[in-house]
Amino acid sequence: xxxIRNPAVRGTRSLGVLLVVIALAGxxxxxxxxxxxxxxxPTPIPSPAPAQSAAxxxxxxxxxxxxxxxxxxxxxRTAYDLPLFGELVKLFDYDTKxxxxxxxxxxxxxxxxxxxxxxxxSGGYKVLAKLVIPDGKGPFPAVLYAVGLDLHPSFFLPxxxxxxxxxxxxxxxxxRAPLDLYSTLDTTIDIEGYAHYVIDLRRxxxxxxxxxxxxxxxxxxxxxxxxxxxxxxxxxxxxRIGAYALMACxxxxxxxxxxxxxxxxxxxxxxEDRSHYQERLAVLNPVNYIGRxxxxxxxxxxxKTDQIALESNVVALYDAAPxxxxxxxxxxxxxxxxxxxxxxxxxxxxxxxxxALPAFAxxxxxxxxxx
Numbered sequence: 539x540x541x542i543r544n545p546a547v548r549g550t551r552s553l554g555v556l557l558v559v560i561a562l563a564g565x566x567x568x569x570x571x572x573x574x575x576x577x578x579x580p581t582p583i584p585s586p587a588p589a590q591s592a593a594x595x596x597x598x599x600x601x602x603x604x605x606x607x608x609x610x611x612x613x614x615r616t617a618y619d620l621p622l623f624g625e626l627v628k629l630f631d632y633d634t635k636x637x638x639x640x641x642x643x644x645x646x647x648x649x650x651x652x653x654x655x656x657x658x659x660s661g662g663y664k665v666l667a668k669l670v671i672p673d674g675k676g677p678f679p680a681v682l683y684a685v686g687l688d689l690h691p692s693f694f695l696p697x698x699x700x701x702x703x704x705x706x707x708x709x710x711x712x713x714r715a716p717l718d719l720y721s722t723l724d725t726t727i728d729i730e731g732y733a734h735y736v737i738d739l740r741r742x743x744x745x746x747x748x749x750x751x752x753x754x755x756x757x758x759x760x761x762x763x764x765x766x767x768x769x770x771x772x773x774x775x776x777x778r779i780g781a782y783a784l785m786a787c788x789x790x791x792x793x794x795x796x797x798x799x800x801x802x803x804x805x806x807x808x809x810e811d812r813s814h815y816q817e818r819l820a821v822l823n824p825v826n827y828i829g830r831x832x833x834x835x836x837x838x839x840x841x842k843t844d845q846i847a848l849e850s851n852v853v854a855l856y857d858a859a860p861x862x863x864x865x866x867x868x869x870x871x872x873x874x875x876x877x878x879x880x881x882x883x884x885x886x887x888x889x890x891x892x893x894a895l896p897a898f899a900x901x902x903x904x905x906x907x908x909x
Contacts, residue, residue, distance in 0.1 A: 614793055614850050618820035623830070626821055627775055629729065632661060632737045638745055639664075651702035653695070660741040663714065663734070667691055667742065670698040670708045671751055679756035679909050680746050682779070683710035684739055684765025686786075692890050694760065700893035701902055707752055709742050713764060719797040720804045723811060725818040732822050735768045736775075743778050756780065758909040760901060763846070763881065767791055767824050770855060773834055774827025781908035783901035785839045786881050788851025789825035789858055792816040795848050829860040835908045836863040839897045841880025843869070864904075868897050 620626065639659040646653050654669045668691040672678055681701065683694040691710035698708030713735045719728055747754040758781045761769030766787030773782055788796065794812075797804075807815070820826075829836065836859045840852040856865045868883050883898075885891035891898060 614790060614848070614854065615816065616790065616825075616854065618792070618817060618823070620820060620826065623774075623826070626826060629733050629821065630736045630740070630771070630775055632740060634744070636661070636741075638741070638748065640745055640748070642669075648699050649703065651699055653699065658741060658745050660738045661734070663738070665711055665738050665741065667709055667711045668695055668698065670695070670702050671749075672702040672705050672707060674705070676707075676751035677753035678705055678707045678751055679758070680707040680709065680752045681758045681760055681905060681909075682739060682742055682746065683708060684735070684759070684761040684769055685710065685712045686763030686765055687713065688715075693762070693885075694891070696890050697760075697893040697898050697902070704902070704906065706902075706905070707746075707749075709746060711738055711742055714738070719791060719819070720794060720812075720815070721797070723804070723807055723815045725815060728819060729822060732768060732771070735764070736771050739768065739772060740776065743776065747778075754778070756909045758905045759783065760785070760905075762786055762883075766847075767822075770824030771822070771827045772831075773836075774830035776831050777833060779831075779834055781835045781837070781905055783837045783839065783905060784855075785883055785897065785901070786841070786844060786847045786852075787824065787855065788847045789828070789855035790820075790823050790851055792819050792823055793848065793851050795851070796846060824855055825858040828855060828858050832860075836860075837901055837904045838863070838865040839868065839883060839901060840865070841868050841883060843880045846881045866897075866900060 636659060639657070641657050642654045643657060644655040648670075650673050652671045652673075654671075656667050656669045657664045658667070659665070681698075683691070683698065685691060685693040689712055691712050693712075694708070694710045698710060701708060713731065715731060743757065746752045746757065757779050759769050759772070759779045760783045761767075762785040764787075766784040769782055769784055770787065770789075772779065790796070794804075804812075838852065838856050838859075840847055840849070842849045844852075852865075856863065868880065882891075884895040885898075893899065893902070
């Protein structure tokens with residue numbers, strides 16, 4: 539696994555918090571489940587088996603409004619001992635007084651908008667991002683975008699340019715380094731990686747609040763896959779985002795289906811090793827956080843044939859979220875490697891996605907109603 543970069547800057551502080559929280563999670567009888575009126579039931583939820591067949595590759599994803607159902611095997615583990623919520627959120631604390639160091643490294647014009655490559659500082663790390671600002675005086679509502687595992691911010695660039703035509707700005711970032719859950723069973727690396735992504739996005743919110751063409755009171759969020767999971771976490775911490783469109787993630791990253799689980803560490807581990815790893819990793823489960831910041835609306839978008847964000851896991855996250863919320867299912871015509879049975883919601887190249895795809899068009903229309 540690629541190590542997290544720049545650990546010296548905040549390593550002592552953040553790792554200290556991590557170890558305290560992990561220790562709390564591992565102490566039998568000393569920890570309690572984070573209180574929430576929207577907490578998921580501890581009853582195991584059945585997960586569907588991966589899809590065995592798919593429609594022809596030429597078929598376009600379409601929305602499905604049917605009530606979600608799941609097959610009985612295997613079960614999704616949902617019961618974990620956790621620190622109190624006030625301790626959990628300390629994982630994502632950061633220095634709000636740190637200078638942003640905002641810089642534009644490249645700029646070009648695209649279809650009535652200015653598209654910029656930018657950087658800003660986050661705990662001493664230089665975050666690389668895409669910023670799109672529509673033509674005009676503003677101030678404009680804005681959307682913060684979080685891409686999936688190890689993807690470039692350009693994944694959302696066509697969407698941001700398309701949304702700029704409707705008067706919406708966009709800022710997209712990615713994770714710092716690959717986060718291969720279950721690859722080493724090292725929760726210190728995994729938790730630190732998720733914490734960095736959450737904090738980098740919160741710093742992105744700080745940046746949007748300083749830009750004169752941005753209306754900081756009208757901010758939305760779109761996250762796909764890993765970006766969806768960290769967006770769910772942010773919704774429990776932040777009050778600056780009014781609407782979340784969350785694509786292809788579930789409530790429990792502890793579910794082995796959320797990883798490829800293809801390493802020697804994963805296959806050689808005993809059941810006890812894996813169970814202990816899950817207990818420590820459970821502090822990152824999105825159901826612990828979803829919507830606890832208050833005041834936001836939620837749109838969940840997923841495929842029932844997704845081989846990573848399984849149907850039951852998606853439903854668990856949806857069930858834990860507060861109102862107002864909605865869930866839309868999409869059928870994918872390509873269950874090949876790059877789509878993971880619908881994980882890309884029609885975007886099979888993962889380089890950059892067509893904004894006309896139904897899932898992308900749907901959440902833009904939904905965001906226009908909520909921010």
